[in-house]
Amino acid sequence: MTADKDGWTLSLVIPVMNEVEAVEPFLSAIDATLRDVAPRLEILFIDDGSTDGTAEALTAASERDQRVRWLRLTRNFGKEAAMSAGIDHAIGDAVVPMDVDLQDPPELIHEFVHKWRNEGYDMVYGVRGSRHEDTRRKRTSAGLFYSFFNRLSTTTIPSNAGDYRLIDRRIVEALRQLPERSRFMKGLFSWPGYRSVGVYYDRPARQVGNSKFNFWKLWNFALDGLVSFSTWPLRVWSYIGGVVALLSFFYIVILLTKVMIFGSQVPGYASLMTAILFFGGMQLISVGVLGEYISRLFIEAKQRPLYLIEHDSGADRKPLPQARPAVKVDIS
Structure with a gap:
């Protein structure tokens, strides 16, 4: 004080x-x-x-x-x-x-x-x-x-x-x-x-x-x-990316194993579109989060007031007048 x-x-x-x-x-x-x-x-x-x-x-x-x-x-x-x-x-x-x-x-x-x-x-x-x-x-x-x-x-x-x-x-x-x-x-x-x-x-x-x-x-x-x-919205995509990459690796292993054992299989349209839409949506969300931070960096970089x-109104004013003596306030 x-x-x-x-x-x-x-x-x-x-x-x-x-x-x-x-x-x-x-x-x-x-x-x-x-x-x-x-x-x-x-x-x-x-x-x-x-x-x-x-x-x-x-x-x-x-x-x-x-x-x-x-x-x-x-x-x-x-x-x-x-x-x-x-x-x-x-x-x-x-x-x-x-x-x-x-x-x-x-x-x-x-x-x-x-x-x-x-x-x-x-x-x-x-x-x-x-x-x-x-x-x-x-x-x-x-x-x-x-x-x-x-x-x-x-x-x-x-x-x-x-x-x-x-x-x-x-x-x-x-x-x-x-x-x-x-x-x-x-x-x-x-x-x-x-x-x-x-x-x-x-x-x-x-x-x-x-x-x-x-x-x-x-x-x-x-x-x-x-x-x-907080930088957590940025960092979380590293973890999400790591998890998705790990799951993708296991899925690739499963696909290769099935092809080697049972022969080539024709992929389904629904599963293909699901994967495309899912990963496309994830990428758009991550780009949006990056955009939020980049937009703020852009604003800060311009250094505007x-x-x-x-x-x-107080530019030319004299100092504030002394008030009556302050009393001690009892809060209890």
């Missing part, structure tokens, strides 16, 4: 895209629950290419509240890139990425801060104790993903833990050194290591607006995570 005893800053990082209705309720909830959570509080919004009135709402909020700062990206780069932009530009000794829809309850940050400051944890992540707001299909698919990912990857991510967490400045600086363009933030948060602990909470339903994620986006997100943190910033 790197913060000074009395002069530390907490930064909230909130990616938004077309969330004009959620900005004011979010700020009201933050003001009601986190007024005394830190000596200095930065509320950093990242406008990820909004096309509604989100930019105007953020402008008005930053003009009346010195704690509010916002970045506007030149277009929609995706939530992972927007979150990375916020983490890169946050000034806090501790940084809390969270959603604007209040499904990440702000009052939980008190417990995050307690474990960070009083118990010495470098990262405190929220674990969803129940997911009643999600559909059964989403809960099932999420559980399967976490289990599958942790079996295949050397980087373990906690089950049912989202992006909502407190991360120490040491981890922030480590994340800023990771240059990859295909960002799977749950894995990147876990990759540096350091001392971490989970805090269970019940995730409430979204209060305003609609989720920007659909099944197809979630599928691609899961695929990015698996490919970014992860995001571009069009506007920073």
Whole structure:
């Protein structure tokens, strides 16, 4: 824990895209629950290419509240890139990425801060104790993903833990050194290591607006995570190829033996087509897996920026004002 005893800053990082209705309720909830959570509080919004009135709402909020700062990206780069932009530009000794829809309850940050400051944890992540707001299909698919990912990857991510967490400045600086363009933030948060602990909470339903994620986006997100943190999909084809080659060798021995003993036999059309279709399908699958990795190598080789910033409301701003003395939070 790197913060000074009395002069530390907490930064909230909130990616938004077309969330004009959620900005004011979010700020009201933050003001009601986190007024005394830190000596200095930065509320950093990242406008990820909004096309509604989100930019105007953020402008008005930053003009009346010195704690509010916002970045506007030149277009929609995706939530992972927007979150990375916020983490890169946050000034806090501790940084809390969270959603604007209040499904990440702000009052939980008190417990995050307690474990960070009083118990010495470098990262405190929220674990969803129940997911009643999600559909059964989403809960099932999420559980399967976490289990599958942790079996295949050397980087373990906690089950049912989202992006909502407190991360120490040491981890922030480590994340800023990771240059990859295909960002799977749950894995990147876990990759540096350091001392971490989970805090269970019940995730409430979204209060305003609609989720920007659909099944197809979630599928691609899961695929990015698996490919970014595991080479197993590549290695498995070596084992499959070895097994198929071994079975083929035994089958050739059997065929040669039958020909030598019983004479030449005319092969059947069905068995020939079955073999052709089976091995053709296997080859197409393996080429597809190779394509997933090669496409990511292609993206990384171009070295394009992860995001571009069009506007920073805090570029010429004075340092954050000192808040009232932070109170020690009793979690028991």
